[in-house]
Amino acid sequence: MQTIIKLSDVTKSFEALDVLDKINIEIKKNSFVSIIGPSGCGKSTIFKLLTKLNLEYSGDIHIYGHRIQDYEGKVGYMPQKDLLLPWKSIYANVTLPLTIKRDHSVSEDEIDNLIELFGLKGFEKSFPHQLSGGMRQRAALLRTMLMGEEILLLDEPFGAIDSINRLKLQKWLLKVFEKTHKTIMFITHDIDEAILLSNQVYVLSDRPATVVEKLDIEFSQPRDEQLLTTENFNYYKQTILNILNR
Numbered sequence: 001m002q003t004i005i006k007l008s009d010v011t012k013s014f015e016a017l018d019v020l021d022k023i024n025i026e027i028k029k030n031s032f033v034s035i036i037g038p039s040g041c042g043k044s045t046i047f048k049l050l051t052k053l054n055l056e057y058s059g060d061i062h063i064y065g066h067r068i069q070d071y072e073g074k075v076g077y078m079p080q081k082d083l084l085l086p087w088k089s090i091y092a093n094v095t096l097p098l099t100i101k102r103d104h105s106v107s108e109d110e111i112d113n114l115i116e117l118f119g120l121k122g123f124e125k126s127f128p129h130q131l132s133g134g135m136r137q138r139a140a141l142l143r144t145m146l147m148g149e150e151i152l153l154l155d156e157p158f159g160a161i162d163s164i165n166r167l168k169l170q171k172w173l174l175k176v177f178e179k180t181h182k183t184i185m186f187i188t189h190d191i192d193e194a195i196l197l198s199n200q201v202y203v204l205s206d207r208p209a210t211v212v213e214k215l216d217i218e219f220s221q222p223r224d225e226q227l228l229t230t231e232n233f234n235y236y237k238q239t240i241l242n243i244l245n246r
């Protein structure tokens with residue numbers, strides 16, 4: 001499978017603060033890869049490098065084989081906070097990337113289908129404050145999808161959601177991932193979430209972050225929550241817990 005993102009010995013500091021130390025990550029096309037690690041270790045910083053919000057680092061980053069400095073494409077990025085515009089309707093919020101790019105290639109019917117797939121049907125005219133936290137996260141995710149990029153960087157998209165609704169969103173994201181064939185990098189603090197969703201999990205150390213382990217999660221697709229009670233799931237969970245407690 002084609003490698004889409006490659007970080008080679010990426011090292012990053014903010015003045016005197018060393019944040020990333022020789023990080024190596026390789027992401028294959030159509031894979032779902034989670035990054036897990038202690039708070040403040042540098043996970044979001046990796047995303048900021050990949051979005052070119054910050055290009056001061058040493059090492060190499062390649063996207064689709066191009067040095068990131070020369071790569072003209074974009075990645076879809078969903079930051080930790082949903083950042084929906086409070087004065088715009090849900091429809092206007094989710095279609096914002098199309099409005100900005102004056103992109104008419106996505107038909108009204110396709111948008112309607114996506115709104116249904118993302119569980120937002122009937123709320124097109126509502127404003128963000130009229131939606132539950134889970135719905136706002138889904139709207140923010142749909143907006144990220146409508147950026148039309150193959151690579152999606154999702155920074156703790158379900159971080160502020162209670163565990164019951166979180167499981168619903170995880171199952172729903174699995175469905176969307178299986179249908180849309182994106183390549184997803186996903187930051188989470190939730191070990192169960194990382195195992196349930198991912199093909200691979202990178203476990204990072206405390207700051208300055210190094211890659212302590214890369215685990216292949218070998219469950220077939222489609223996946224569902226039945227996995228959570230299997231022996232294999234427990235094995236992966238225990239392995240990650242052991243690494244984090246070293």
Ligand SMILES: Nc1ncnc2c1ncn2[C@@H]1O[C@H](COP(=O)(O)OP(=O)(O)OP(=O)(O)O)[C@@H](O)[C@H]1O
Pocket residue numbers: 014017019038039040041042043044045046
């Ligand atoms: N622009 C910046 N200037 C200075 N320091 C920064 C900047 N951005 C991040 N940092 C620092 O870099 C470190 C890593 O931050 P980062 O947000 O990448 O961590 P994280 O692993 O995503 O954290 P969390 O899990 O809590 O979201 C933190 O100590 C943070 O304070």
